[in-house]
Amino acid sequence: MLEYLFIAFIVIFCIQCIFYLFLFGNFAFSKKTVQNNDFEQAVSVIICAKNEAENLKKNIPYFLEQNYSNFEIVLINDASRDASLEIMKQFKSNYPTKIKLVDVVPNEQFWGSKKYALTLGIKAATHEYLLFSDADCKPVSKNWIQEMSNNFSSQKQLVLGYGTYKKIENSILNKLIRFETLFTAIQYFSYAKVGIPYMGVGRNLAYTKATFFDANGFVNHMHRIKSGDDDLFINQVATKNNTAYCISKDSFTESTPKTSFKNWLQQKRRHISTASHYKPIHKYLLVLFFSSQLLFWLFGIILLSFQFNLINVLLILVLRQLFFYLSVGFSAKKLNETDLILLLPFYEIFLIFIQLFIFIKNLISKPTHW
Known part of the structure; x- marks a missing residue:
């Protein structure tokens, strides 16, 4: 059973690499876009x-x-x-x-x-x-x-x-709040x-x-x-x-x-409720990314607790965190949010479980709207 879990852990790690290195990294490491500096329309x-x-x-x-x-x-x-x-x-x-x-x-x-x-x-x-x-x-x-x-x-x-x-x-x-805002922006700019x-x-x-x-x-x-x-x-x-x-x-x-925290949570419930109305391709990619985040940490913790293939599991965890730090850190610098970089892993794990809670809560009852 742990062998199958380890294989799944590697597959999820590869999915995370695609997102952090090739999607978010494409934005994080990009050069400044060329603008039409002569725009003078009303x-x-x-x-x-x-x-x-x-x-x-x-x-x-x-x-x-x-x-x-x-x-x-x-x-x-x-x-x-x-x-x-x-x-x-x-x-x-x-x-x-x-x-x-x-x-x-x-x-x-x-x-x-x-x-x-x-x-x-x-x-x-x-x-x-x-x-x-x-x-x-x-x-x-x-x-x-x-x-x-x-x-x-x-x-x-x-x-x-x-x-x-x-x-x-x-x-x-x-x-x-600012990390959630930053991470959301990284996603929509990257896409x-x-x-x-x-x-x-x-x-x-x-x-x-x-x-x-x-x-x-x-x-x-x-x-x-x-x-x-x-x-x-x-x-x-x-x-x-x-x-x-x-x-x-x-x-x-x-x-x-x-x-x-209560008011912010209510605000996020309203915002997240709109995602179910996105185009199918967008919903698929967003669900794939969130699921891979959640399962990566869940499977990693289980494998660590049983000390299964410990060295390889630790190596994968370190590599994934390196990719996460690079893509999110460089993006944070672009968006002037550098004070968030130090505790990025803490903010990420917190946000994963908050989003899971909001998803379950919204299934049970619809949030009120402004």
Whole structure:
């Protein structure tokens, strides 16, 4: 029995090598992508907010201060119950030519649907090129619009960006949240680089109006699931030819992370629930990778506990960790998350079991949606 387990362990190790060396490594060790630094087209920055009064007050000035010659900000009030609309109106009053306001009233057919609110905002946008973020985000530099927009071209009509989370000193939860964000980004950037893009994050994402309307917007999943305005839409429309990604440090956005484990877990349950609606090839690859992670550690621990073929098992464990450190470590450096590198194995094992828990929990009960 242990011999069969050892053979399976070797096969899983080979699968892990393919992912870490050839897929994630392709992104980790890649050179900087060439950008169209002469891009000067007008851009509409779209920000949808629901009960985000304080975040709007704090973050909108960062968007207004962008070093870009021609842009507008479309603020969407998604039926907020707090002072969000009043805050938006104040910004509109102060910057009448720069800000466009869309007030979404409750609609029985699309109650609580961010996709409906975003659709109204996209229709209201003046410009063809759309750049998306959230009310609880801010661009990390004044060149955010320029850096993201530089990746548009006649072929590339969709740009995936990186949305990091603010660092909080002496917080283990903060590091876990940021590692999960980093590891997710490594995956979607890596898949995009090899020509099979499957998701992006609404905190930092760009595409054209034509791309949105040619795909009939969010119609394909508007009623099936309330979340997924970012990853499900990207999963639907992104192709090898039309998708670019941007990882220059000036192109990042920064969000305020959850400060309680319970709230973060609920957020991740909502995010992960959309994966079941991905295209079959994407679901297969994601399940294969997660299964190989889980089984690698499970089989490795069993073989070590019985001291079966101990030297070879230890050698495989060390090699796998080396490949993991190289691909994730170099990617962390690219994405300015170097403080996470030291404890990468701890974060990885924690994330594996958290994802397993969320998967089981979501099978039992559906998560609530924003």
